[in-house]
Amino acid sequence: EVQLVESGGDLIRPGGSLRLSCAASGFSVISNYMSWVRQAPGKGLEWVSLIFTDGETQYADSVKGRFTISRDNSKNMLYLQMNSLRVDDTAIYYCAKIGVGASMPFDDWGQGTLVTVSS
């Protein structure tokens, strides 16, 4: 059974840094594209970042240059390093596994971890 469990969310001041973790089980993070998605309070889903199976990465314009996605294949973990945090980064952050095949949807999601950026 596929499981994704996020951790690392916290209350952090603007300008601070935080690292989110996502523990994966039931599959290998190196064998799938993996992504982070966030949802600000009362808002919709926003795609944040993606890591391809070859290790290449991609970011939304809103986080490019501030966030870094990575993975640890030996621990089967996905990470999101967030620097220069802003108030508008406040959101629940979900990690998601991207399926293979037709349209490559986000077929498994974690429960999310809350990041609050506030002074």
Place this chain on the structure above:
Amino acid sequence: DIQMTQSPSSLSASVGDRVTITCRASQTISDYLNWYQGKPGKAPKLLIYAASRLHTGVPSRFSGSGSGTDFALTISSLQAEDFATYFCQESYTSFYTFGPGTKVDIK
């Protein structure tokens, strides 16, 4: 960048109603369109992928249609557990843009 729009932004319906939500892409995305259900405090759930394919375990009252730029999600007979927010998502690009969501609540 591809922009995704949804309509309506919200709707009120009763159990047993047929509900249709539409999603439009700013440029053609073939059938690279997915639908998700979101509920407060819960992980989003994949319902439909590739515009019309039902994800494993999703009830058959959910269906998807469309291709190119115009898509629809239909719930044939709304159940109590279906009151939620529904999001479309393009996977034509690797930027995976979501639509703004359609909230379905109880009339």
